[in-house]
Amino acid sequence: MQATPTIVIVGSGRIAWHLGKRLKSKGLPIAQIIGRTASNIRPLAEALSTNWSNDYTELRPDADWILVAVRDDAIEMVAKQIAPYVGESLVTHTSGATPGKMLEPYFQRFGVFYPLQSFSMERSPVWSKIPFCVDASNDTDLLFLKKTAKTIGNLVYRVNDEQRALLHVAAVFANNFANHCFAIAEKLLDEKDLPFELMHPLMEETLAKALQDSPERMQTGPAVRGDVDTIQRHLNLLEQYPEWRDLYDGLTKSINSNLKY
Amino acid sequence: MQATPTIVIVGSGRIAWHLGKRLKSKGLPIAQIIGRTASNIRPLAEALSTNWSNDYTELRPDADWILVAVRDDAIEMVAKQIAPYVGESLVTHTSGATPGKMLEPYFQRFGVFYPLQSFSMERSPVWSKIPFCVDASNDTDLLFLKKTAKTIGNLVYRVNDEQRALLHVAAVFANNFANHCFAIAEKLLDEKDLPFELMHPLMEETLAKALQDSPERMQTGPAVRGDVDTIQRHLNLLEQYPEWRDLYDGLTKSINSNLKY
Numbered sequence: 001m002q003a004t005p006t007i008v009i010v011g012s013g014r015i016a017w018h019l020g021k022r023l024k025s026k027g028l029p030i031a032q033i034i035g036r037t038a039s040n041i042r043p044l045a046e047a048l049s050t051n052w053s054n055d056y057t058e059l060r061p062d063a064d065w066i067l068v069a070v071r072d073d074a075i076e077m078v079a080k081q082i083a084p085y086v087g088e089s090l091v092t093h094t095s096g097a098t099p100g101k102m103l104e105p106y107f108q109r110f111g112v113f114y115p116l117q118s119f120s121m122e123r124s125p126v127w128s129k130i131p132f133c134v135d136a137s138n139d140t141d142l143l144f145l146k147k148t149a150k151t152i153g154n155l156v157y158r159v160n161d162e163q164r165a166l167l168h169v170a171a172v173f174a175n176n177f178a179n180h181c182f183a184i185a186e187k188l189l190d191e192k193d194l195p196f197e198l199m200h201p202l203m204e205e206t207l208a209k210a211l212q213d214s215p216e217r218m219q220t221g222p223a224v225r226g227d228v229d230t231i232q233r234h235l236n237l238l239e240q241y242p243e244w245r246d247l248y249d250g251l252t253k254s255i256n257s258n259l260k261y
Numbered sequence: 262m263q264a265t266p267t268i269v270i271v272g273s274g275r276i277a278w279h280l281g282k283r284l285k286s287k288g289l290p291i292a293q294i295i296g297r298t299a300s301n302i303r304p305l306a307e308a309l310s311t312n313w314s315n316d317y318t319e320l321r322p323d324a325d326w327i328l329v330a331v332r333d334d335a336i337e338m339v340a341k342q343i344a345p346y347v348g349e350s351l352v353t354h355t356s357g358a359t360p361g362k363m364l365e366p367y368f369q370r371f372g373v374f375y376p377l378q379s380f381s382m383e384r385s386p387v388w389s390k391i392p393f394c395v396d397a398s399n400d401t402d403l404l405f406l407k408k409t410a411k412t413i414g415n416l417v418y419r420v421n422d423e424q425r426a427l428l429h430v431a432a433v434f435a436n437n438f439a440n441h442c443f444a445i446a447e448k449l450l451d452e453k454d455l456p457f458e459l460m461h462p463l464m465e466e467t468l469a470k471a472l473q474d475s476p477e478r479m480q481t482g483p484a485v486r487g488d489v490d491t492i493q494r495h496l497n498l499l500e501q502y503p504e505w506r507d508l509y510d511g512l513t514k515s516i517n518s519n520l521k522y
Contacts, residue, residue, distance in 0.1 A: 072488060072491055073491075097483070097491045097494065097495075116459060116462070116463060118467070120470070123470070130462055131458075131462060155462075157455075162453065166453045166455075166498060167450065167459065168491075169495045169499065170446035170460060171446070171463055172482055172483065172484075172509070173443075173449070174446035174463055174467065175481070176481065176485070177442040177508075177509075178443060179467050179470070179471055179476050180515060182434075182471045183477040184515075185435035186477065187477070188427050188431040188434070192428070194418070194427075194428060196475070197416070198392045198394070198416075201377065202379070202432055202435055202436050203436070203439070203468060204390075204472070205378065205379055206435070206439055206440050207464060207465065207468045211464065214457070215444040215447055216444040216447065216448070218440065219437065219444065220379065220436070221433055222433065223433075223437060223441075224437070234430045237427060238430065243514075243518060244434075247511055247512065251437075251438045255437065
């Protein structure tokens with residue numbers, strides 16, 4: 001692979017935007033943005049001062065690296081559609097949920113370039129703190145992906161398909177489900193006309209402790225104390241919110257069972 | 262109430278120490294530390310250069326404010342024991358879980374002075390970020406507690422018994438249950454020999470987002486996207502951990518139901 005690789009991004013979502021901008025700012029310009037909907041890909045191509053096409057037949061035949069940054073459930077379809085126009089390029093997706101092997105039937109060289117972070121358009125990623133989980137079908141490509149990840153970030157891990165599958169489940173717990181617990185707290189306070197800001201310092205302390213030591217060891221509260229009176233009082237208070245009551249019950253029992261598997 | 266109130270603290274635990282030192286440093290010296298065990302209360306009285314007694318009959322009869330800073334399950338007993346020696350003093354406890362009304366049978370003037378944070382002896386409280394939840398049986402006392410909280414902190418809220426009960430449930434979700442989601446993530450990674458540090462940046466981002474905007478609005482992931490394929494794959498991966506599978510299922514459905522109540 002030459003010194004400055006020819007990079008093509010397929011897609012124009014949050015990851016395409018963030019990775020495209022970051023790669024460019026680190027001296028790895030994007031040669032082409034390609035996708036199905038011109039109105040979506042054009043703004044990204046303009047932001048990156050590069051070419052775009054909404055026709056896969058125009059995919060750069062000399063691409064060194066094709067980064068498929070599309071929704072999980074579109075990856076296979078896109079792979080199938082671009083396959084006829086990909087020569088010997090390395091093709092990777094950016095998904096935590098999708099096996100790299102899904103690309104095997106379509107490409108000679110394939111891999112995964114998965115930044116483990118939840119991106120949003122409004123927030124600038126802190127690249128030095130994003131773990132890049134990479135994998136590739138051959139060692140040269142793996143080395144290239146590791147080096148590229150190190151160029152735009154700091155933390156790089158080789159993670160195989162099986163590991164990444166469970167990593168993604170873990171991320172759903174640590175991110176989406178923890179956030180849902182925050183959301184329920186917010187709603188409960190709202191029910192009593194209390195501002196969510198009341199919870200902020202406690203949430204910060206929860207995180208600080210979980211980062212400092214094992215969250216299992218740092219657990220506090222009525223469930224881990226086995227404080228059945230408080231638990232029962234809480235379940236009664238949640239009587240009118242049966243779904244949250246069930247979650248309270250399930251989470252309390254799970255804390256009590258002490259994570260034994 | 263005069264300009265510099267006569268303050269008595271009952272108890273010598275973490276909250277007694279932190280509040281006593283903070284009040285003194287803000288020009289509100291403690292007139293007396295009282296409790297049952299001399300060896301516990303003497304060090305605090307010495308640290309605050311004040312008097313102490315382990316005999317409730319010596320409770321200062323001229324106290325303006327008696328701050329009962331003892332464990333939840335000791336509050337009522339202490340109230341009963343000091344009641345005969347309390348004249349017209351304002352008596353408050355510092356508990357989130359205990360109704361202020363519990364003090365009503367014992368005192369003419371009562372209230373709650375609840376700093377919503379988990380204190381530890383090793384960590385200095387960030388007073389400007391601790392919400393003080395106060396309540397009192399009359400408006401003059403409420404104003405005094407609000408002013409005092411504002412003097413030693415920054416965030417002051419009037420929170421009645423009913424609100425504080427639900428606030429406590431909310432704190433279990435935002436603290437214990439969010440932490441349990443972190444703990445499950447840790448266990449899942451451990452199953453595949455992946456370090457928990459991989460999750461740290463995602464956890465930090467989850468918190469940063471939840472503090473910046475409504476966690477409900479900031480939700481991402483397969484559940485809120487309705488990505489049934491990913492959800493099904495995750496449920497299959499959790500087949501051997503039935504309890505976490507059930508939690509995954511319940512939390513996903515709860516996110517999907519969009520917190521409508």
